[in-house]
Amino acid sequence: MFDIGVNLTSTQFASDRQKVVKRARDAGVTGMLITGTNALESQQAQRLAEDQAGFCWSTAGVHPHHASEWSTEIASTLRRLAEKPEVVAIGECGLDFNRNLSAHEQQEYAFDAQLALAAELNMPVFLHCREAHARFAAVLAPWLPKLPGAVIHCFTGTRDELEACLGMGLSVGITGWVCDERRGLELRELLPLIPADRLLLETDAPYLLPRDMRPRPTSRRNEPCFLPHIVHQVATWRGESAEELATRIDHNARTLFRLA
Numbered sequence: 001m002f003d004i005g006v007n008l009t010s011t012q013f014a015s016d017r018q019k020v021v022k023r024a025r026d027a028g029v030t031g032m033l034i035t036g037t038n039a040l041e042s043q044q045a046q047r048l049a050e051d052q053a054g055f056c057w058s059t060a061g062v063h064p065h066h067a068s069e070w071s072t073e074i075a076s077t078l079r080r081l082a083e084k085p086e087v088v089a090i091g092e093c094g095l096d097f098n099r100n101l102s103a104h105e106q107q108e109y110a111f112d113a114q115l116a117l118a119a120e121l122n123m124p125v126f127l128h129c130r131e132a133h134a135r136f137a138a139v140l141a142p143w144l145p146k147l148p149g150a151v152i153h154c155f156t157g158t159r160d161e162l163e164a165c166l167g168m169g170l171s172v173g174i175t176g177w178v179c180d181e182r183r184g185l186e187l188r189e190l191l192p193l194i195p196a197d198r199l200l201l202e203t204d205a206p207y208l209l210p211r212d213m214r215p216r217p218t219s220r221r222n223e224p225c226f227l228p229h230i231v232h233q234v235a236t237w238r239g240e241s242a243e244e245l246a247t248r249i250d251h252n253a254r255t256l257f258r259l260a
């Protein structure tokens, strides 16, 4: 089972990164993608992936929260990083109209520029969309024929939005958000609509600790070693076996990100 969304560069992992990776391996995780959210963290993510070659890979990109930092220098940094064998996707990039930490115009500009970069480099993209579906789809659509693959990570949208994303050919990343008994119920009902070859799972650690783990972990920090819980719950809600789902999401991640 492959975790496609681990924010391993987070300061929440500063004191025990190696142990976090080891605990994930011991829990049966077969690989992970370390998320880059700005130029500096994309560099850190690449180095961490290099240290764990064959188990960790990374993305290089600028999250919509950081879109106001976008510059030609940052574009060159990402381009340089993308040459490294561990860097397998451009992102995370996209639009976030929920928190609006960067202006909408800046977000769209940085998103479009990263899609252009991915197309130029022939790399898949790791996408973020929060409360911005219409603009997200409008910016993304013209680039899709030029991209070798795309995943909308941490999907939390509506049924219409899911159908639109699937219609555009996107793969869909599901996090432990779906385990939340307050806000995950709508998403839970959508799980069976995602074709088996388009589904990916992720912890988004250290964020989004699944709320239905029993016994409850003592810390609120999420870890990739909790991926088996998400696999188990998603398999139950899809009416599938957890073992088959674990194998399937590993295969899907390796295919999408073209891993050895």
Ligand SMILES: [Zn+2]
Pocket: 092, 127, 128, 129, 153, 154
């Ligand atoms: Zn995200």
